[in-house]
Amino acid sequence: MDILSCNFDTARFLIFSSNAEEPIAYFAHIIPLFLSLLFGFFIFLNNRRGEINFLFLILNLLFSVWVFFDLILWTHEKPEYIMFFWASLFILEYLFFIVAIYLLHFFIYKVSPPLKLKILSLVLFIPILVFSYTSIGLSHYILSDCSRYAYEGVIIYYLYFLETIVFFYMLWLIIRGRKEISDPAIRRQNTLFGFGLLSFVGTFWIGNIVLLFYLDWVIEQYKLLGMVIFLIITVFMIIRFHIFNIKLIGAQIITWIIVILVGIQFLFAEDYFSRFWNIMALFFTIGLGWYLTSSVKKIENQKEQLFFANKNQETIVHFVTHQVKAYLTRSRNIYASLLEGDYGPLSPEIERVSRIGLESDMKGIENVHTILHAADLKTGTVKFIKAKFDLSNLLKKIVEQMRPTIEYRGLTVIQKYQDADFIFEGDEMRIAEVFRNVIDNASRYTNKGEIKISLEKTTKKFIFTVRDTGVGLSKEDMAVLFQQGGRGKESHLTNIDSTGYGLFITKIIAEEHGGSVRAESKGRDQGSVFIVELPV
Amino acid sequence: MLYLNSYNFMKKEDITLIIIFSLASVVTMFFGFDKIMIDKDFLVYMHAPCRIESGNSCFQTESELYHKVYRKAYYVDFCHKTDLCDVFSCKEDEQGCEEIFCSEDLLEEGERCVQI
Numbered sequence: 001m002d003i004l005s006c007n008f009d010t011a012r013f014l015i016f017s018s019n020a021e022e023p024i025a026y027f028a029h030i031i032p033l034f035l036s037l038l039f040g041f042f043i044f045l046n047n048r049r050g051e052i053n054f055l056f057l058i059l060n061l062l063f064s065v066w067v068f069f070d071l072i073l074w075t076h077e078k079p080e081y082i083m084f085f086w087a088s089l090f091i092l093e094y095l096f097f098i099v100a101i102y103l104l105h106f107f108i109y110k111v112s113p114p115l116k117l118k119i120l121s122l123v124l125f126i127p128i129l130v131f132s133y134t135s136i137g138l139s140h141y142i143l144s145d146c147s148r149y150a151y152e153g154v155i156i157y158y159l160y161f162l163e164t165i166v167f168f169y170m171l172w173l174i175i176r177g178r179k180e181i182s183d184p185a186i187r188r189q190n191t192l193f194g195f196g197l198l199s200f201v202g203t204f205w206i207g208n209i210v211l212l213f214y215l216d217w218v219i220e221q222y223k224l225l226g227m228v229i230f231l232i233i234t235v236f237m238i239i240r241f242h243i244f245n246i247k248l249i250g251a252q253i254i255t256w257i258i259v260i261l262v263g264i265q266f267l268f269a270e271d272y273f274s275r276f277w278n279i280m281a282l283f284f285t286i287g288l289g290w291y292l293t294s295s296v297k298k299i300e301n302q303k304e305q306l307f308f309a310n311k312n313q314e315t316i317v318h319f320v321t322h323q324v325k326a327y328l329t330r331s332r333n334i335y336a337s338l339l340e341g342d343y344g345p346l347s348p349e350i351e352r353v354s355r356i357g358l359e360s361d362m363k364g365i366e367n368v369h370t371i372l373h374a375a376d377l378k379t380g381t382v383k384f385i386k387a388k389f390d391l392s393n394l395l396k397k398i399v400e401q402m403r404p405t406i407e408y409r410g411l412t413v414i415q416k417y418q419d420a421d422f423i424f425e426g427d428e429m430r431i432a433e434v435f436r437n438v439i440d441n442a443s444r445y446t447n448k449g450e451i452k453i454s455l456e457k458t459t460k461k462f463i464f465t466v467r468d469t470g471v472g473l474s475k476e477d478m479a480v481l482f483q484q485g486g487r488g489k490e491s492h493l494t495n496i497d498s499t500g501y502g503l504f505i506t507k508i509i510a511e512e513h514g515g516s517v518r519a520e521s522k523g524r525d526q527g528s529v530f531i532v533e534l535p536v
Numbered sequence: 537m538l539y540l541n542s543y544n545f546m547k548k549e550d551i552t553l554i555i556i557f558s559l560a561s562v563v564t565m566f567f568g569f570d571k572i573m574i575d576k577d578f579l580v581y582m583h584a585p586c587r588i589e590s591g592n593s594c595f596q597t598e599s600e601l602y603h604k605v606y607r608k609a610y611y612v613d614f615c616h617k618t619d620l621c622d623v624f625s626c627k628e629d630e631q632g633c634e635e636i637f638c639s640e641d642l643l644e645e646g647e648r649c650v651q652i
Contacts (some may be wrong), residue, residue, distance in 0.1 A: 141583060
């Protein structure tokens with residue numbers, strides 16, 4: 001047989017032709033293609049500021065392009081099209097495997113993967129980039145029969161080897177995450193999401209290995225359905241755990257879209273095998289849709305009740321904290337009067353106890369004040385009065401005010417200011433609070449060593465950095481650090497007075513000024529770096 | 537432009553890496569497109585009908601008698617559904633073209649050598 005006798009159909013819009021003889025080819029491609037595109041954009045558009053949402057979009061986009069290119073191989077008749085799109089699959093496949101690692105890492109640990117891993121992923125990518133479009137990628141196109149088939153070069157072994165490593169690395173990340181994260185709810189979420197992602201990567205990887213040994217292109221198509229499993233698990237997690245910050249009604253709409261898409265595919269199923277899979281998928285998605293609909297109603301009711309309960313709780317908390325503050329103030333005044341000699345001379349023992357009482361009341365008042373202040377910032381009742389001022393002058397003043405306390409703790413203060421213009425428009429009093437909170441936080445969690453404070457300017461931002469040699473931060477600490485009442489797991493060992501509101505306040509103030517705050521640490525006892533960035 | 541959200545865990549190096557990966561992929565695909573689609577710089581493999589005058593051994597299977605030809609796609613005229621063009625033989629000075637006749641060490645499953 002030679003090419004002259006092959007009656008190929010001419011592909012329209014790259015993918016529409018009768019060349020794909022097995023209906024499973026369209027079934028296996030169209031559903032994952034639409035679903036992943038729909039999901040990727042839906043989740044990203046619901047929260048454009050979410051890194052996980054962004055990575056989810058990238059993963060789905062890469063996968064969709066892969067699926068589209070793969071469908072071209074099934075439908076197109078021209079050798080150059082088949083060779084180009086086939087070779088491009090190697091690049092896309094490697095990319096979405098790497099993005100899957102990134103996504104899992106971010107989801108479980110809430111931090112970026114280690115730098116070594118990033119560099120390694122880039123280095124391992126080089127052979128794929130260099131050889132994909134050479135005979136090492138695809139050796140030759142076969143014209144001797146009508147298979148429209150190309151013979152893959154050795155790069156395929158390299159790629160599948162890397163995919164094997166990625167699969168087991170992801171498995172290891174999930175297992176390690178289960179050991180390291182103590183919160184059972186978060187652990188459950190991580191495991192479920194990890195399982196979803198692993199089923200996507202794993203199905204794909206197993207599909208490739210099967211193809212390598214059996215050369216069965218029909219069975220190979222089922223590897224794409226791993227993405228559908230992953231998306232179904234994602235929908236379940238959106239409903240159950242509210243991941244990606246997506247509103248329930250949105251998740252409800254998207255689930256019914258899946259049901260419709262799967263239902264439509266039934267019309268195109270031509271053989272019993274396809275119909276069987278279609279019916280299974282349809283039943284599964286209908287079940288999921290029903291579960292979601294009933295959940296939405298229940299959760300909406302709960303939300304309403306929770307709203308009123310929260311309102312009441314806020315009023316009670318405000319009332320109680322104000323009352324506590326009043327009692328503490330009264331008690332502080334009594335101790336102060338005693339110590340000032342208003343009631344005559346005190347015995348050394350009573351004077352000692354009174355001083356302890358006064359100090360304790362002062363701390364109590366300060367803590368209540370911090371909590372009330374955080375609540376006011378959160379509800380937006382605090383007004384920011386913005387004016388131009390010099391950040392470096394303000395920082396120098398704050399450091400000089402705090403220096404005695406820091407040095408009293410046995411720490412050295414080192415300051416570094418870039419020679420630049422630090423005029424900033426903002427609320428000077430609130431920015432002073434930011435500086436004070438970050439420096440105070442560093443000094444409280446550093447038992448010995450130094451606190452390095454620096455102020456720099458780039459073309460777009462002012463960068464205020466505080467680097468300490470203190471107790472450092474674990475990955476779990478970092479996840480809660482800037483949250484309301486968020487404290488490190490072992491913070492009470494170093495700072496018993498911690499309220500967990502200082503950095504929360506810092507974050508709100510920085511964000512109100514269009515800036516951000518973040519922390520970095522190599523881990524426990526490795527020190528920390530707090531970075532506040534404000535726009536120029 | 538990437539945004540930082542409440543997690544604040546995406547670093548500058550992540551953004552740099554995303555840019556490097558994207559650029560490297562796009563540039564490679566661009567060159568790949570040029571090489572494969574425009575220049576048609578890849579090999580095609582064909583079973584050429586066994587030529588009687590060649591005097592060489594040909595491969596034989598149950599349904600075919602042939603010798604093997606590798607040619608650069610650039611030189612191959614993909615003349616579907618016509619029999620007016622000869623895609624099976626190397627032109628004079630054609631680069632990368634190779635005609636393989638049968639020998640015992642080249643036999644694959646289902647093939648045998650026949651002398652014409």
